[in-house]
Amino acid sequence: MTPASLERRADLQAALLRVAQQDRDALRTVYAMTSAKLHGVCLRICIDRGAAEDVLQNVYLKVWQRAGSFDPAKASAIAWLCAIARNAAIDWRRSQRYEDPLPADLAETLVDDQADPSAALAQDSERAQIFRCLDELEPVRASAIRAGFYQGLSYPEIAEAMDKPVGTVKSWIRRGLMQLKECLSREQ
Amino acid sequence: MSSDAMPDRSAMAAELALGLLEGAERAEALRLMLADPAFAAEVEAWRARLAPLYDGFAEVAAPAGLMDRIDSLIDAEQAAERPTSVVAPLPAKASGNGWKIATFAASAVAAVLALALVLPGPEVQQTPPANPDMAVAQLTGPIEGLLLTARYDSRTSQMLVRVEGMPVTDTEPELWIVPEDGQPRRLGRLMRGGVTRIEIPEGHRKFIDPLSNLILTMEPKVLPDPDKPSAPAVAQGRLQRI
Numbered sequence: 189m190t191p192a193s194l195e196r197r198a199d200l201q202a203a204l205l206r207v208a209q210q211d212r213d214a215l216r217t218v219y220a221m222t223s224a225k226l227h228g229v230c231l232r233i234c235i236d237r238g239a240a241e242d243v244l245q246n247v248y249l250k251v252w253q254r255a256g257s258f259d260p261a262k263a264s265a266i267a268w269l270c271a272i273a274r275n276a277a278i279d280w281r282r283s284q285r286y287e288d289p290l291p292a293d294l295a296e297t298l299v300d301d302q303a304d305p306s307a308a309l310a311q312d313s314e315r316a317q318i319f320r321c322l323d324e325l326e327p328v329r330a331s332a333i334r335a336g337f338y339q340g341l342s343y344p345e346i347a348e349a350m351d352k353p354v355g356t357v358k359s360w361i362r363r364g365l366m367q368l369k370e371c372l373s374r375e376q
Numbered sequence: 377m378s379s380d381a382m383p384d385r386s387a388m389a390a391e392l393a394l395g396l397l398e399g400a401e402r403a404e405a406l407r408l409m410l411a412d413p414a415f416a417a418e419v420e421a422w423r424a425r426l427a428p429l430y431d432g433f434a435e436v437a438a439p440a441g442l443m444d445r446i447d448s449l450i451d452a453e454q455a456a457e458r459p460t461s462v463v464a465p466l467p468a469k470a471s472g473n474g475w476k477i478a479t480f481a482a483s484a485v486a487a488v489l490a491l492a493l494v495l496p497g498p499e500v501q502q503t504p505p506a507n508p509d510m511a512v513a514q515l516t517g518p519i520e521g522l523l524l525t526a527r528y529d530s531r532t533s534q535m536l537v538r539v540e541g542m543p544v545t546d547t548e549p550e551l552w553i554v555p556e557d558g559q560p561r562r563l564g565r566l567m568r569g570g571v572t573r574i575e576i577p578e579g580h581r582k583f584i585d586p587l588s589n590l591i592l593t594m595e596p597k598v599l600p601d602p603d604k605p606s607a608p609a610v611a612q613g614r615l616q617r618i
Contacts, residue, residue: 209586210616212450216443223438231436241439248446256589256614257516262420267427274430275520278395315428336394337429343396365390372425 201265208255226273233277233340243280247273278340321371329364393422406543410594413608513590517611535574542568547594555583588615
């Protein structure tokens with residue numbers, strides 16, 4: 189990590205800890221530092237812009253209410269925030285599913301992953317590990333895991349998007365996750 | 377089971393962390409998180425392992441004006457929570473966002489109702505002292521949906537604790553206060569849903585201050601040791617004076 193990104197990380201953590209003390213200015217700081225990222229998370233999973241905006245708004249209300257349970261020993265501030273956003277977006281998605289069928293181009297987005305941050309992360313080898321490990325997996329296993337993480341899809345949805353039986357997808361993901369775990373422990 | 381398949385529990389921990397589980401499977405995994413600290417640790421380890429993947433979400437500028445809306449929602453909720461007047465001020469009506477305000481108004485009403493449940497009766501409707509000796513805390517943790525709201529009133533020495541989203545388990549929810557010295561003190565067993573009223577023992581009242589955390593652990597029906605938790609905290613939150 190560069191000194192600048194380390195400093196940014198420390199600033200964000202400090203601001204989030206102040207939010208836990210109900211400091212409204214600190215919430216504005218956290219928002220300024222993270223809203224583009226969390227909006228990206230909500231938008232990727234919700235797809236619908238209006239829904240992503242509503243979910244994002246609720247995410248920061250949750251941050252305001254729950255900052256007291258943020259524990260810097262367990263997670264970085266940005267991971268803690270992203271997890272809240274991702275869970276909220278997944279909850280919204282699952283509540284909508286029956287009215288709102290999967291977008292038709294989902295299978296394409298699975299194949300053509302828009303996120304390939306491995307190059308950008310090259311300077312931070314520890315964090316880039318998981319991307320290297322994903323690249324080592326069989327492509328279908330990596331795609332299925334990415335679909336779960338980045339699009340918040342459930343097993344049946346991934347199976348539908350990849351046009352495979354749920355059991356097959358389940359076995360791809362489980363084996364892929366186990367390989368991922370082995371790869372991460374090997375590289376550490 | 378083939379040699380390269382994960383044992384079911386480890387698979388379930390990874391699947392929960394990845395967000396793949398739904399319905400009954402998810403409920404079962406959440407129940408395990410409360411009942412089995414080793415499983416909970418495995419889920420946490422997977423969350424930590426997957427966390428660098430968040431770098432892969434592209435940034436997209438948030439809609440203009442959203443922070444101001446968030447600010448006014450918090451203002452309105454705080455106005456609703458503050459027991460300074462009989463009638464809580466209604467959130468200001470904004471133009472253009474009619475349905476959003478309506479959605480919020482519903483949640484504000486829910487918040488007021490929740491507070492009404494944990495507030496004592498009509499006696500607080502007289503003008504309270506300028507600095508009422510009340511403290512509140514919200515407890516959350518790694519179990520999505522599990523939320524505890526606690527409110528302590530020094531005039532009655534009672535803490536009212538509302539529990540929402542508690543999965544079914546064989547264990548029982550136990551509330552503790554952890555003051556600055558880091559030693560948990562038992563406050564009592566909670567009901568799994570609704571509001572539990574706890575009489576705070578005299579010796580523990582001095583710990584009600586903003587340096588203290590409330591934690592929830594899931595304990596066997598018969599507490600192994602009433603002086604210390606036998607399981608890790610599954611939800612926590614800091615006390616705040618209001």
